[in-house]
Amino acid sequence: MHGVILFLPKEATMRLSICVPTYNRAPELRVMLDSLMAQTGYGLDVEIVISDNASTDDTPTLVASYADRDIPIVYHRLTDNLGFDRNILNAVACASGDYCWLFGSDDVLLDTGAFARVERVLAVYPMLAGISLGSDGYNHDMTERTAPHNYIATNFAAETLLNGRGEIISSVGPWFGYMSSIVVRREAWARAVDASPIEPYLNGYVHTYVVARSLDEQSTWVCVPDILVGCRLGNDSFQGRDTFARTQLDMVGYERAFGDTLGRDHWAYRSAMAKVSAFYVRTHFLGAKIYGAGSPYWKQAIPMSVSYYWRYPTFWMRTFPIAITPRPLMLMAQAIFRRTLKRRGIKAFA
Known part of the structure; x- marks a missing residue:
């Protein structure tokens, strides 16, 4: 990668690296740091x-102000904007x-004990492929919770160990797109990057593909139900695209990541794709x-959705009906849904 490392931490053997790709997000980056x-x-x-994709705001000055804090920082500033995917890889x-x-x-x-929680998991399972x-x-602005759905804890009420590539991708693969909830073994990630061409997967989901490729039948993965991460929704770097382009991004990104990794006849591919259709595509619709x-x-x-998901009952029951429901009925349902959630103290996603 073309760029310059502006400062490095003190020499140390690190157990955990917090890898942050960024571009022109100095205000948000401050809150995150x-x-x-x-x-x-x-x-x-x-x-x-921190990998800075040639930001034009005051990101360098902001990061420098944290250089003497308790946690050491590596800051690598790219000389050109190489795109979201290459920034993650960098x-x-x-x-x-x-x-x-x-x-x-x-x-x-969201929790000041998040690092400690990860530490406890790694102490019990020192050779994990990753953690969700x-x-x-x-x-x-992070003032309101916007979705009554926790991406991992709804599936697992307690800390859960998954074994093998199929079980891992089937269970938590559909949530690999939320990169802030993923901890991965760096050695396995590096092997996956080196093992196959990356260019076909530079579609906003390279991290999903690399994580999937890093798994094998001996891999183990732990799911932690504790809600540790707050994700800003509707704020990604693809919002400038047209509406369909954003929907297409999710459909194509997950399909290539899992299809090219597992094969499209694999049971785990079908299981993961059914979940993608029932959550992501449904949300877009x-x-x-x-x-x-x-x-x-x-x-x-x-x-496109029919061509990808026609074989999955969840698509026909939960997602496709939205496409054919008249908008006035959908708005009425939304109003009822919002009132119900308001009584529960939750702001509705839609």
């Missing part, structure tokens, strides 16, 4: 690795930890219907 610096009660050797390439916690520069840690951590969605996406959106989204 503060949540990392507030961690207590852990004994891990931790570093923060962040991990600059890391030295045994494990890398992939972290969005606009997300935060509970996360909740929030609005742009809801948003498109409620906000009045026009016929060009549906003329593209419906054929």
Whole structure:
């Protein structure tokens, strides 16, 4: 990668690297760094690795202001914007930890014991392929929880060990896109990057593909239900694209990651894709219907979704009906849903 490392941490053997790709997000990055610096009660050797995709804001000055804090920082500034995917790859390439916690520069840690929680898992399972951590969605300024769904804890009520590539991808693969809830073994990640061409997967989901490729039948993975991460929703770097392009991104990204890794006849591929259709595609369809996406959106989204998910009952029961429901009925259902959630103290996602 072309760039310059502006400063390095003191020489140390790191157990955990927090790998943060960023671009022009200085205000959000400050909040994220503060949540990392507030961690207590852990004994891990931790570093923060920031890969700056040639930001034009005051990101360099901001990061420099944290250089003398308790957690050492590696800051690598690229001379050109190489795109989201290469920035993630660069962040991990600059890391030295045994494990890398992939972290969005606009997300935060909700719990000051998050590092300690990861430390306890690694003490029990020292050779894990990775960890999935509970996360909740929030609005742009992190003032309101926006979705009544926790991406990991709804599936696992207690800390759970998964064994083998199939079980891991089937169970938590659909949530690999939320990189701030993923801790991966750096050695396995590096092997996966070196083992196959990366260029076909530079589609916003390279991390999903690399994590899937890093797994084999001997891999073990732990799911931690604790809600440790707050993710800003509707704030990713692809929001400038048209509505269908964002829907297509999820459909294509997950399909290639799991299909090319497992094979499209593998039971775990089918299980993961059914979950993608029931959550991500359903969420896109809801948003498109409620906000009045026009016929060009549906003329593209419906054929593509049917071609990808026709074999999954969950698609026909939970996702496809949204596409054919008249918008006034959907708005009425949304209003009822919001009132119900408001009584529970939760702001509705839509």
